[in-house]
Every structure is written in structure tokens, then in C-alpha cells.
Amino acid sequence: MNTHDAPRKAAPLPYAPQKAVHRPFKGISTLRFDPAKCTGCGLCRSVCGGRETGASQPGLGRIRPCPLPSSGGSFSVFCQHCRDPRCLVACPQGAISRDAKGVVGMDKGLCVNCGLCQQACLEAAPMRTATGDVRKCDLCKGKTPPACVDACPNGALTLDAGKKAKWIGWLRWPVQTCSFLLLTLVLVGSVCSLSLAALDIACPTGVAQNIFSSKTILLTTVISAGLLILLALLVGRGFCGWLCPFGFILDVVDRLVPKVFRLPPWLGNRLNKYGVLAGALVASAGTGTQAFCTVCPIGAVCRSYGVQSTLGGAEIAVVPLIAGLDLAGKRSWCRHFCPVGALFALFSRLSPLTVHINARRCRKFSCKRCADVCPMGIVPAADLEDGRTPDISRAECITCLRCVDVCPYKAARVRFKLPGLPSFGKAQKPDPA
Numbered sequence: 001m002n003t004h005d006a007p008r009k010a011a012p013l014p015y016a017p018q019k020a021v022h023r024p025f026k027g028i029s030t031l032r033f034d035p036a037k038c039t040g041c042g043l044c045r046s047v048c049g050g051r052e053t054g055a056s057q058p059g060l061g062r063i064r065p066c067p068l069p070s071s072g073g074s075f076s077v078f079c080q081h082c083r084d085p086r087c088l089v090a091c092p093q094g095a096i097s098r099d100a101k102g103v104v105g106m107d108k109g110l111c112v113n114c115g116l117c118q119q120a121c122l123e124a125a126p127m128r129t130a131t132g133d134v135r136k137c138d139l140c141k142g143k144t145p146p147a148c149v150d151a152c153p154n155g156a157l158t159l160d161a162g163k164k165a166k167w168i169g170w171l172r173w174p175v176q177t178c179s180f181l182l183l184t185l186v187l188v189g190s191v192c193s194l195s196l197a198a199l200d201i202a203c204p205t206g207v208a209q210n211i212f213s214s215k216t217i218l219l220t221t222v223i224s225a226g227l228l229i230l231l232a233l234l235v236g237r238g239f240c241g242w243l244c245p246f247g248f249i250l251d252v253v254d255r256l257v258p259k260v261f262r263l264p265p266w267l268g269n270r271l272n273k274y275g276v277l278a279g280a281l282v283a284s285a286g287t288g289t290q291a292f293c294t295v296c297p298i299g300a301v302c303r304s305y306g307v308q309s310t311l312g313g314a315e316i317a318v319v320p321l322i323a324g325l326d327l328a329g330k331r332s333w334c335r336h337f338c339p340v341g342a343l344f345a346l347f348s349r350l351s352p353l354t355v356h357i358n359a360r361r362c363r364k365f366s367c368k369r370c371a372d373v374c375p376m377g378i379v380p381a382a383d384l385e386d387g388r389t390p391d392i393s394r395a396e397c398i399t400c401l402r403c404v405d406v407c408p409y410k411a412a413r414v415r416f417k418l419p420g421l422p423s424f425g426k427a428q429k430p431d432p433a
Helices: 043-049 086-090 116-120 147-151 167-186 204-214 219-235 238-243 245-256 272-287 297-302 307-311 318-328 332-336 339-348 369-373 381-385 402-406
Strands: 030-033 064-068 073-077 096-098 104-106 157-160 193-196 199-202 353-357 412-416
Touching: 043 064, 043 147, 086 096, 086 116, 147 157, 167 238, 167 245, 167 297, 167 402, 199 204, 199 219, 204 219, 204 272, 204 339, 219 238, 219 339, 238 245, 238 339, 245 297, 245 318, 245 332, 272 332, 272 339, 297 318, 318 332, 353 402, 369 381, 369 402, 402 412
Parallel strands: none
Antiparallel strands: 030 157, 064 073, 096 104, 193 199, 353 412
């Protein structure tokens, strides 16, 4: 075939953004709407449309109250200033952009009113006005509070300032840092085996390998592994999210390195970690040694300080090699390969602690902040977009509580619920939808 007859791929327009780049650790200002307080008066739309002239012009408003006949209440459609804005990607003129504060704005000098942004938006938040123009909320270009918030007589609209850090983040990082310093500098090599007074603590995965390698079950070693197993039964994989010294390194690396590639499907499978665990046990039985412990990044980090680190240079080299997997995604090692996490995951399935994201309370499904910040990638964004309450896996959740910390609607919460049983505590009234 003549090469000139081959179909040519259209070159992208130089001014059209090909991908929305978001900053997962930056605060994003967002309007919050409480349908329980909304009477559908439409005052928000009137003042929004007339903010430039001071007159009441509901036909030019960038927010639209909609009645809900089923409940007799109202619901409002407005821009959520998403972390990954579909309207930004869809605009062929580059008229939509996002500033450093996370506000997604529209440049009317570039906009041709094609309406592609409205079609791309899950909520049709960019609106075609009575004059044929396409407009969208820009939070009154930094005015605090925005006109609609200031005008709402019942407080149904409020402004979430998008704080950069909240109390869970302030608590988790010091706990992780103290745990890292304690297990690395003070209790050297401790995570594999540690004695505190009359209390012996050992890594459950190391104990399991020891049983397979020696073909002997010692009650003392089983009891020494019991504390961390009990921790998993109570709070799931809390060790992974709060105490693991290598997990602390991965969280630091995740802030510093970009994501440059993806693991192939056969390698990026969450079941692989159970295969690594089984392989470690079989190898221990065959070699008579704790096979995985020689390359375990957790143990290597704990033994990286002092004279022994000089002697174990090859062992320490495994730390940057495995940490480099974060180039493929957040905590790739924890998601797909860690046998220690796999063992904790088996017991975490029985934990009463779980993270619940109430789609009704979420009210708006396009912000997806919880899905964005989850280091394990277990919050399904598609469920949030469709308004369905997602099922958060106990086995995969490391209970870091980032989703709880970042949610502006308090839709992500910690629940205590045994598998197959209703939640403990006071029943929550369903929020109006």
C-alpha cells in the first residue's frame, strides 16, 4: 500500500490541554450544598446572574436549583472544580484552565460557546444561558464568600476552603516518623523480633517462615507473633498505614517521584502478594531458612543503621530498588507484592474497623478527592460518579484515613462493623438525595 494512502493521525492542537494535571496535596476551594436547608427560592441563581450589573438576572446564573418531587426538596447543579476536570480536557480552544488555588475558570475571550465542556461534565455544570453563552462557576473570581453563599438565606450553600492538611494528616506523619526512628535507630532490627521486658514481639511472616523451615511449631514463637496479628484483627492493616518503616519511605517517595509507567496487568495484580507469601513459605521449607527475610525491605530498613548496615550493603540495596516501583503508582509494593501485607490482609478481613463512604452524604460525585488521595487505589471513582456507595475492601485498606481527612462532605467515615453484621453505634439518618 502506498504510504501516502495510510490514514494520518490528527495532530493535537497546540493550545488544547491533553491531560488535566492535578496536585493531590493542594487545597481546592469548593462550594458545599446542603439540600436539607434549600427551599428552592432561586435567589442564588438570581444574584449569580446579576453579579456584574447588580440586577436580578436568573437567566445568566451559573448555578441552577432543581426540584426533587420525590422528597419535595431541591437540589443544585454547579461546578465542583474537580481535581481532574473533564471540561478542561474537552475544550478545543483552551478556554478552561485551573489556577493555583484549584478554581476551574473559563476565559470568555477564547470560548466559542460550542458546549463541549457541558457535554463532558458529569453534572452539566457549564450552563448555556438565555443569551446562548456558555458560563460556569468561577467562585466569583476569589471573592469571599461568593455571591450565592452570601445571598442564601438558609445557609444551604457554604464555601469549603480546601485546607491543605487536617488533623489526621498532622497525626499520621509524626506517628510514622517516630515509628521509623524507633525501629531504625533505637530498636535496631526490631521489627523481625523484639523483646520488651517479658513481652516478645515477632513479625508474623517471619514466624510463619520459621515454622516451615524448621518443621516445628513453638508456642512461644506463635505467641510472639500474636500481638501484630491481634492488631490486624482490631484495626486491619493499620501497621502498614501508620507503623511500617518501609511504608513511611514509600509515602515520602510518592511525594517526590512522578508516575512514569504502569505495571502490566499480570504483574500489577493484587493477588500477587499472596503468591509471594506462599512462595516464601515453600522456599523456607525447601532451604531450611527464612527465605524472604533476606530480601525483605522492612527488615532491611530496620537493619540499615550501625555496623551491621556496612556488612549488609547488598541487603540495603533492595530498599531503593523496591521503592522504585512507586514510579508505576502509589505504594505499588504494598498493593501487589508485599507478603507481610498479604498476611495482615488475611486477618484484616475479620476486622470490625472499616472505612465507609456514604454516596448520599457525598451529594456531589465529581470531586472524587477520596479516590485521588487513596494510596492503595481501592476507592472506585466510577461508583462515586454514578452515585453508588463504594465497597472498600478491608483486606486492601491500610486505614491511613486520608479519604476521611480530605472529604469536604464528611461522607468518608470510620465505621465499626463485623463482616456480615450491621454497624455498631448510633444509627445514621439517611441524608436527603
